[in-house]
Amino acid sequence: MQILDRIFSTKYMVKEKDRVGELPSSKEAYxxxxxxAWPSMTESVLVCLTGAVDTMMVGTISxxxxxxxxxxxxxxxxxxxxxxxxxxxxxxxxxxRKGEQNQEGANRCMKQSLIVATLLAVLLxxxxxxxxxxxxxxxxxxxxxxxDAVLYFRIISVGIFFNSIGLAINAAQRGVGxxxxxxxxxxxxxxxxxxxxxxxxxxxxxxxxxxxxxxAIATTLGNFVAFLxxxxxxxxxxxxxxxxxxxxxxxxxxxxxxxxxxGLSACAEQAAMRVGFLLYSMSVAGLGTVPFATHQVCMSIxxxxxxxxxxxxxxxxxxxxxxxxxxxADMARLYASTCQRIxxxxxxxxxxxxxxxxxxxxxxxxxxxxxxxxxxVLMIIIAFTTHMQTSQVxxxxxxxxxxxxxxxxxxxxxxIAIVRPSLTWLLCYPVGLGLIGAWFGVLMDMxxxxxxxxxxxxxxxxxxxxx
Numbered sequence: 001m002q003i004l005d006r007i008f009s010t011k012y013m014v015k016e017k018d019r020v021g022e023l024p025s026s027k028e029a030y031x032x033x034x035x036x037a038w039p040s041m042t043e044s045v046l047v048c049l050t051g052a053v054d055t056m057m058v059g060t061i062s063x064x065x066x067x068x069x070x071x072x073x074x075x076x077x078x079x080x081x082x083x084x085x086x087x088x089x090x091x092x093x094x095x096x097r098k099g100e101q102n103q104e105g106a107n108r109c110m111k112q113s114l115i116v117a118t119l120l121a122v123l124l125x126x127x128x129x130x131x132x133x134x135x136x137x138x139x140x141x142x143x144x145x146x147x148d149a150v151l152y153f154r155i156i157s158v159g160i161f162f163n164s165i166g167l168a169i170n171a172a173q174r175g176v177g178x179x180x181x182x183x184x185x186x187x188x189x190x191x192x193x194x195x196x197x198x199x200x201x202x203x204x205x206x207x208x209x210x211x212x213x214x215x216a217i218a219t220t221l222g223n224f225v226a227f228l229x230x231x232x233x234x235x236x237x238x239x240x241x242x243x244x245x246x247x248x249x250x251x252x253x254x255x256x257x258x259x260x261x262x263g264l265s266a267c268a269e270q271a272a273m274r275v276g277f278l279l280y281s282m283s284v285a286g287l288g289t290v291p292f293a294t295h296q297v298c299m300s301i302x303x304x305x306x307x308x309x310x311x312x313x314x315x316x317x318x319x320x321x322x323x324x325x326x327x328x329a330d331m332a333r334l335y336a337s338t339c340q341r342i343x344x345x346x347x348x349x350x351x352x353x354x355x356x357x358x359x360x361x362x363x364x365x366x367x368x369x370x371x372x373x374x375x376x377v378l379m380i381i382i383a384f385t386t387h388m389q390t391s392q393v394x395x396x397x398x399x400x401x402x403x404x405x406x407x408x409x410x411x412x413x414x415x416i417a418i419v420r421p422s423l424t425w426l427l428c429y430p431v432g433l434g435l436i437g438a439w440f441g442v443l444m445d446m447x448x449x450x451x452x453x454x455x456x457x458x459x460x461x462x463x464x465x466x467x
Contacts, residue, residue: 013337033338039183041311048307063293068148070296074278081270083164087171089263094175099325107247110172117168128157140285148212155216159223166227185229193222265405276416297365298378309390312339313397320401329463336398343390354383381439392450404462420445
C-alpha cells in the first residue's frame with residue numbers, strides 16, 4: 001500500500017522546491033482531471049472504435065478492400081497536418097487566455113483561427129480530389145486495390161473540408177475546458193458513419209451495395225454532421241466562445257504571433273510524423289496485400305490504446321495551459337503527472353486484455369485464417385507497447401499545452417521520421433523478419449520517444465515559456 005501511495009498520491013508529484021502555493025488533495029486533483037479527461041477519452045476511444053468497426057465491415061468484402069482504405073490513412077493525415085498544427089496553437093493560446101481571465105482574447109484567437117482553417121480546408125479539398133492517384137501510388141498502393149483506394153480518397157476529401165473547420169472549433173473549445181462539445185460532435189458523427197456503413201457497404205435494407213465507396217460516403221456524412229454540431233456550439237451569444245462576441249475578426253500581430261509560435265513548431269512536428277509514418281507504411285505495403293491487411297487490422301487495435309492516451313493528452317494540454325496562464329507551474333506539473341497515473345491503470349488493463357484475447361480480437365475484423373494467425377502474434381507486441389504509447393502521448397500533450405511544441409517536433413523528427421522507418425526497413429527486408437520486424441520498429445519508436453520526452457519534462461524548462 002505504501003508503494004501505491006507513493007505512485008498515486010499527489011503529494012509526491014511536485015517537489016517541495018517547485019511549489020508556488022497550496023496544491024489540491026489527491027481526491028480533488030484526480031476528480032478535476034477526470035472531469036475534463038473523460039469526455040476527451042470517450043471521444044478519442046469512440047473515434048478509434050469507429051475506425052475499427054469500419055475495418056471490420058470492410059473486412060467482410062476482402063483483404064484488398066481493407067488495404068484500399070488502409071493505404072489512404074497516411075496521405076489523409078498528411079493533408080490534415082496543417083490543420084492539426086493550427087489546432088495545437090489554438091488550444092494552447094486559448095487555454096492560456098482562459099487562465100488569464102481574458103475572454104475577449106480567447107474569442108479573438110478563435111475567430112482569426114477559423115478564417116485560417118477555412119482557407120486551409122479549401123486547399124486540402126482541391127489537393128485531395130485532383131491528385132489522389134499520384135499520392136496513393138507514391139504511398140505504395142498495389143494495383144489490385146488502387147482503383148478503390150483512389151475513389152475512396154476523392155470522396156473523403158469532401159469530408160476533409162468540413163472536418164478541418166470542425167476540428168478547429170473543437171480545438172478552441174478544448175482550450176477553455178469544454179471537452180464535451182468535441183465528444184458529442186464526434187460521437188454523433190461516428191454513429192452516422194457506422195449506420196451508413198451498414199446501409200451502403202453491403203447494401204442492407206434496400207440501399208445500393210457500394211462497397212468501399214459506401215464506406216467513403218458514410219465517413220463524409222459523419223464529418224458533415226460533426227461540422228454542423230461544432231458550428232452550433234459557438235453560435236449562442238451567451239457562450240464563453242461565440243461567433244457573435246465583441247472580439248474583432250481582423251488579424252492582429254499579437255494573436256497570430258502567439259498561435260504561430262506554437263503552430264509552426266507543431267507543423268514541424270506534424271511534418272516529421274507524417275513523413276515517418278508514410279515511409280513506414282510504404283515499407284509495410286511492399287510486403288504484399290495480405291500482410292498489409294493484417295497490419296491495418298493491428299493498427300486499428302493499437303489505436304484503441306492511443307485513444308485513451310490521446311484523450312488524457314487533451315486534458316493534460318488544457319490543464320497545463322490554464323495553470324501556466326494562472327502563474328502556477330506547480331499545478332501544471334501536478335496535473336500532467338495525474339494524467340500519467342490514470343493512464344498507467346488503463347494501460348495495465350489493456351495489456352492483459354490484448355494478451356488474453358488476442359486471437360478473438362483479431363478475428364472480429366476478418367475471417368481470413370492467415371490474418372488471424374499473424375495478427376495474434378503481433379498482438380503480443382501491441383500489448384507491450386500500450387504503457388509506453390499512452391505515457392509518451394500524455395507527456396507530449398503537456399509540452400504542447402505549455403507551448404513547447406518545438407521540442408516535440410525535434411523528438412518526432414528523430415524517432416518517427418528517422419528511427420522508425422529506418423529500423424522497419426532493416427528488420428523487414430535485410431534481416432528478413434517481415435511484418436514482425438515492422439512492429440518491432442513501432443515498439444522501439446515508442447520507447448525512444450518516451451525516454452527523450454520524459455527526461456525533458458522532468459527538467460521543467462517548459463514551465464517558463466511565454467505565449
